[in-house]
Amino acid sequence: MVTYIIRRLLYSIPVLFVSSFLIFTFVATTTDPLEAAKMQPNVNKAAIALVQKENHLDKPIIERYGYWVQDAFTHDFGKTILGSRPILPDMLNRLKVTLQLIIAAEVLTLLLAIAVGVYSAVRQYSIFDYSMTTLSFLGLAIPVFWLGLILQIIFVNIFNKWGVRIFYTSGLDNVDPGTGLHFLIQRIQHLVLPVFTLATISIAGYSRFMRASMLEVINADYIRTARAKGLIERRVVLKHAFRNALIPLMTLAAIDFGTLFGGTVITETVYGLPGMGRYFIDALSGGETYVIMAWLMVTSVMVVFFNLVADVVLGFLDPRIRLD
Numbered sequence: 671m672v673t674y675i676i677r678r679l680l681y682s683i684p685v686l687f688v689s690s691f692l693i694f695t696f697v698a699t700t701t702d703p704l705e706a707a708k709m710q711p712n713v714n715k716a717a718i719a720l721v722q723k724e725n726h727l728d729k730p731i732i733e734r735y736g737y738w739v740q741d742a743f744t745h746d747f748g749k750t751i752l753g754s755r756p757i758l759p760d761m762l763n764r765l766k767v768t769l770q771l772i773i774a775a776e777v778l779t780l781l782l783a784i785a786v787g788v789y790s791a792v793r794q795y796s797i798f799d800y801s802m803t804t805l806s807f808l809g810l811a812i813p814v815f816w817l818g819l820i821l822q823i824i825f826v827n828i829f830n831k832w833g834v835r836i837f838y839t840s841g842l843d844n845v846d847p848g849t850g851l852h853f854l855i856q857r858i859q860h861l862v863l864p865v866f867t868l869a870t871i872s873i874a875g876y877s878r879f880m881r882a883s884m885l886e887v888i889n890a891d892y893i894r895t896a897r898a899k900g901l902i903e904r905r906v907v908l909k910h911a912f913r914n915a916l917i918p919l920m921t922l923a924a925i926d927f928g929t930l931f932g933g934t935v936i937t938e939t940v941y942g943l944p945g946m947g948r949y950f951i952d953a954l955s956g957g958e959t960y961v962i963m964a965w966l967m968v969t970s971v972m973v974v975f976f977n978l979v980a981d982v983v984l985g986f987l988d989p990r991i992r993l994d
Contacts, residue, residue, distance in 0.1 A: 674985075675978065682974045686967070693966050694735050694959075703727075703751040703957035725751045725960075738963060747964040752956065757964050761949065765968070767842070768938070768945035772930045774861060775869040780923060783873050784916070787880025791888060791915075792907060802877060809874030814933075818867045818940035825863065837862045840942040864941045868934065872926065876919060884915040917987045921980045928976030931969045 702708075704718055704727070722728045726737045741748030746758035790799040822839040829835050842860040887893065888911045896906045931946060938947035946965060953961035 675982065678978050678981070682978075686970060686974065689970055690739075690963070690967055691735055694738060694963055695731055697959050697962050697966075698731055698734060701954075701957040701959055701962070703959060705957060707752075721751065727751075738960065741960070742964070742967070748960050750958055750961055752958065757961055761946070761961075761964055761968065764944060764946045764949040767943055768931065768934055768947065770857070771861060771864055771868060771934060771937070771943065771945060772927065774865045775872070775930070776923065776927055778865060779869045779872040779876055780919075782869075783876030783880055784919070786873075786877040787919075788884055788907070788912060788915075790877070790881045791884035794885065799881075806874040806878050809870045812870065814867060814871065814936045815940055817870060818863070818937060821863050821867060822940070835859075839863060842941075842943050860943075864937050864943060867940070868930070868937045876923070879922060880915065880919050883918050884911065887911045887915040913987075917984065920987060921984045924976050924980035924983050927979075928969075928973040931972050 704721060707713060707718060726734050729737070738748070746756065747761070749756055786802050790796075790802050793799055825837050825839055836859075838860045888907070893906060893911055896910050897903075901910075934945060935947035935950055937943070938945040939951055942948070946968070950962065950965045952958075953965065
């Protein structure tokens with residue numbers, strides 16, 4: 671197991687280097703962080719030239735990439751081109767918000783999807799099964815940005831009509847977080863709607879996946895043998911069928927956890943959350959090449975890492991798989 675993990679990590683190093691160079695090339699050749707400044711009347715050309723020189727913007731792409739790699743390893747991704755703010759502290763603050771959002775969404779997704787998927791499989795072709803199938807298709811079809819906007823309209827109208835604020839629809843970074851219970855309540859009120867929005871598509875997909883996996887398992891020969899031995903149905907389902915049906919879902923969930931970092935862009939933008947997704951949008955609109963690269967590399971590392979986690983989890987859950 672240890673040898674397998676080390677080998678996978680070593681394979682990931684050249685993959686990340688190649689992907690980082692390609693991403694840097696595409697970003698650097700399509701964005702100019704000084705474009706808006708150059709268009710200003712009476713712009714100080716000497717100041718523009720100084721910024722270009724300090725940030726190596728006047729160098730070839732290969733040389734600029736080398737400077738970026740040096741900053742990434744020795745200067746915590748360096749500083750922003752405009753404003754000269756350190757990138758890593760800002761990114762870590764945004765990462766905390768995104769992790770809260772993703773972890774809450776993933777926990778909610780797994781709890782609901784597993785419960786719905788198992789019960790739908792056990793009660794196949796029942797009213798509940800048909801109802802959940804319909805809701806799952808709706809959840810897969812609804813655009814994330816549209817769902818977020820609709821939820822905002824609903825709860826804003828509730829507040830305007832009755833003066834009752836159940837959940838906040840924006841402004842997480844404008845509220846004093848406080849401490850203790852006040853912090854927890856404020857955080858819950860701000861994150862419930864984004865978490866539900868982000869989790870909707872995952873719940874729909876995971877529940878269908880769990881239902882299919884459960885149906886495949888409960889029709890297996892060893893399940894029929896367990897029933898023939900006289901075991902009660904609850905024991906057959908929960909002890910024998912559920913564990914094996916859970917294996918592919920856990921693998922999928924581990925992989926999706928890494929890719930959700932890219933999926934938070936729309937949700938955080940709609941709700942104005944100061945997370946990694948909004949950080950990326952702000953950097954992209956401002957042409958901040960180094961901030962964009964830092965965000966993309968963190969996202970790439972997360973995807974690679976959780977793909978490895980998925981393989982390791984699969985090896986632990988399924989003894990038939992050997993990780994050598």
